[in-house]
Amino acid sequence: xxxxxxxxxxxxxxxxxxxxxxxxxxxxxxxxxxxxxxxxxxxxxxxxxxxxxxxxxxxxxxxxxxxxxxxxxxxxxxxxxxxxxxxxxxxxxxxxxxxxxxxxxxxxxxxxxxxxxxxxx
Amino acid sequence: xxxxxxxxxxxxxxxxxxxxxxxxxxxxxxxxxxxxxxxxxxxxxxxxxxxxxxxxxxxxxxxxxxxxxxxxxxxxxxxxxxxxxxxxxxxxxxxxxxxxxxxxxxxxxxxxxxxxxxxxxxxxxxxx
Numbered sequence: 001x002x003x004x005x006x007x008x009x010x011x012x013x014x015x016x017x018x019x020x021x022x023x024x025x026x027x028x029x030x031x032x033x034x035x036x037x038x039x040x041x042x043x044x045x046x047x048x049x050x051x052x053x054x055x056x057x058x059x060x061x062x063x064x065x066x067x068x069x070x071x072x073x074x075x076x077x078x079x080x081x082x083x084x085x086x087x088x089x090x091x092x093x094x095x096x097x098x099x100x101x102x103x104x105x106x107x108x109x110x111x112x113x114x115x116x117x118x119x120x121x
Numbered sequence: 122x123x124x125x126x127x128x129x130x131x132x133x134x135x136x137x138x139x140x141x142x143x144x145x146x147x148x149x150x151x152x153x154x155x156x157x158x159x160x161x162x163x164x165x166x167x168x169x170x171x172x173x174x175x176x177x178x179x180x181x182x183x184x185x186x187x188x189x190x191x192x193x194x195x196x197x198x199x200x201x202x203x204x205x206x207x208x209x210x211x212x213x214x215x216x217x218x219x220x221x222x223x224x225x226x227x228x229x230x231x232x233x234x235x236x237x238x239x240x241x242x243x244x245x246x247x248x249x
Binding site: 005007013016017019020021022023025026027033036037038045046047048050051052054055058063064065067068069070071072073074112 | 140143144146147148149150154155157158159162163166167183184185186187188189190191192193194195198247
């Protein structure tokens with residue numbers, strides 16, 4: 001099975017992820033700080049992007065506990081207000097999904113995305 | 122080069138239901154389906170990466186650090202109530218074209234010593 005989900009990132013969700021994950025790097029929370037280190041403004045955590053991709057992969061796999069491997073490269077920045085479509089597509093290999101995430105401008109933000117899952121019940 | 126090969130002390134994390142629920146909520150997962158797999162960002166990567174970031178020998182400029190790649194592999198997902206112990210090693214530290222690339226790998230084990238998760242994170246640190 002394949003699965004897809006579109007998410008519009010909000011600063012509140014990024015802040016909730018920062019608190020829940022313990023990753024409170026100010027590049028995710030403080031616009032002025034983010035700009036001071038050469039970023040366009042605050043950016044979402046790569047791990048938030050990967051976590052949403054893994055939720056979509058879990059749906060395709062038949063449940064989160066079936067996931068055995070998730071990997072990706074964080075290829076583009078996600079900023080508050082961006083709308084990203086995450087997808088997990090079956091490949092020719094059993095138990096292997098291709099993960100993709102593309103923003104509203106068509107920019108690919110996750111590359112080399114892969115999830116593997118147990119095909120046993 | 123750099124701090125390649127450096128291993129940090131093991132860190133133990135309680136898989137706490139309230140914390141797991143907050144994490145699940147933030148990523149849009151259903152906490153009723155168990156501990157979200159990428160909660161490994163907390164018990165495996167998140168438990169150990171601050172040791173690297175706070176290591177004066179490593180001299181990582183946190184504000185210029187970007188998470189470039191991540192891989193998790195699981196033998197089993199932990200359950201709420203377990204204690205998970207994770208230990209990290211810097212497996213690569215290289216400079217290329219004005220950027221520093223640091224790979225941090227970590228293994229998480231159950232109280233019985235059973236392998237749960239392996240994490241491989243690639244961090245890129247931009248020059249000031």
